[in-house]
Amino acid sequence: xxxxxxxxxxxxxxxxxxxxxxxxxxxxxxxxxxxxxxxxxxxxxxxxxxxxxxxxxxxxxxxxxxxxxxxxxxxxxxxxxxxxxxxxxxxxxxxxxxxxxxxxxxxxxxxxxxxxxxxxxxxxxxxxxxxxxxxxxxxxxxxxxxxxxxxxxxxxxxxxxxxxxx
Amino acid sequence: xxxxxxxxxxxxxxxxxxxxxxxxxxxxxxxxxxxxxxxxxxxxxxxxxxxxxxxxxxxxxxxxxxxxxxxxxxxxxxxxxxxxxxxxxxxxxxxxxxxxxxxxxxxxxxxxxxxxxxxxxxxxxxxxxxxxxxxxxxx
Numbered sequence: 493x494x495x496x497x498x499x500x501x502x503x504x505x506x507x508x509x510x511x512x513x514x515x516x517x518x519x520x521x522x523x524x525x526x527x528x529x530x531x532x533x534x535x536x537x538x539x540x541x542x543x544x545x546x547x548x549x550x551x552x553x554x555x556x557x558x559x560x561x562x563x564x565x566x567x568x569x570x571x572x573x574x575x576x577x578x579x580x581x582x583x584x585x586x587x588x589x590x591x592x593x594x595x596x597x598x599x600x601x602x603x604x605x606x607x608x609x610x611x612x613x614x615x616x617x618x619x620x621x622x623x624x625x626x627x628x629x630x631x632x633x634x635x636x637x638x639x640x641x642x643x644x645x646x647x648x649x650x651x652x653x654x655x656x657x658x
Numbered sequence: 659x660x661x662x663x664x665x666x667x668x669x670x671x672x673x674x675x676x677x678x679x680x681x682x683x684x685x686x687x688x689x690x691x692x693x694x695x696x697x698x699x700x701x702x703x704x705x706x707x708x709x710x711x712x713x714x715x716x717x718x719x720x721x722x723x724x725x726x727x728x729x730x731x732x733x734x735x736x737x738x739x740x741x742x743x744x745x746x747x748x749x750x751x752x753x754x755x756x757x758x759x760x761x762x763x764x765x766x767x768x769x770x771x772x773x774x775x776x777x778x779x780x781x782x783x784x785x786x787x788x789x790x791x792x793x794x795x796x797x
Contacts, residue, residue: 574773
């Protein structure tokens with residue numbers, strides 16, 4: 493769209509400024525995490541923005557690289573919705589996901605799983621969650637991590653921050 | 659760290675003048691002008707209609723979802739993604755000034771959401787009608 497150039501300039505200036513402020517804030521955050529003895533969580537701005545708009549940005553380590561590669565090649569048909577991205581952005585995010593993917597080798601003959609909630613790890617980790625909680629309308633889908641992991645938005649899945657809907 | 663802070667303060671001072679500019683009305687006008695320019699190339703275009711926009715927004719078009727399924731019947735309110743339940747901030751630009759400020763973002767979501775709701779792209783007429791409707795909310 494041919495927008496007024498001055499306006500674009502102003503907008504970019506403001507965006508750069510905000511970006512600067514955010515990265516300083518993030519640096520402080522990371523610092524706290526290390527002091528708290530916590531492993532730093534891998535993040536990337538494009539991933540957080542684009543993969544966090546319809547649901548929480550699921551942690552890359554919870555699927556192997558093969559799964560992310562498969563998912564990123566079919567974003568226009570993403571679990572029944574169109575999540576398509578500009579190729580350059582998709583490429584950046586794919587690289588980030590694959591670099592920080594889980595290290596467990598997937599079964600070489602099976603098709604890569606696209607749902608974290610269908611991995612063996614997930615099912616085992618959540619086998620104590622009662623059926624009636626999964627069926628609670630406030631949960632609706634096992635992919636709705638934030639229904640129980642109250643800080644999922646910030647990548648925090650620690651036990652002490654879990655509150656299951658009754 | 660203190661050097662970064664000094665820099666930040668300097669930047670803030672330099673740019674505070676830019677940040678308070680009344681960008682909104684200006685950008686909505688630019689979106690409307692752009693939709694009108696594209697709509698004029700199809701025969702029979704007259705003007706945009708808030709009533710048509712509202713009807714379009716609240717109806718399904720062959721698929722399961724309408725725009726209102728995620729953005730609610732009253733886009734002054736926060737919505738909820740119909741599948742994931744994630745909260746979506748209000749779509750009406752007079753209520754949520756972040757809306758309709760970034761052309762790339764607007765085009766990205768029109769493409770995706772129209773595809774989900776209509777299984778095709780929205781026409782410039784439809785986009786103009788929707789924005790005209792949204793601008794009547796929260797006045």
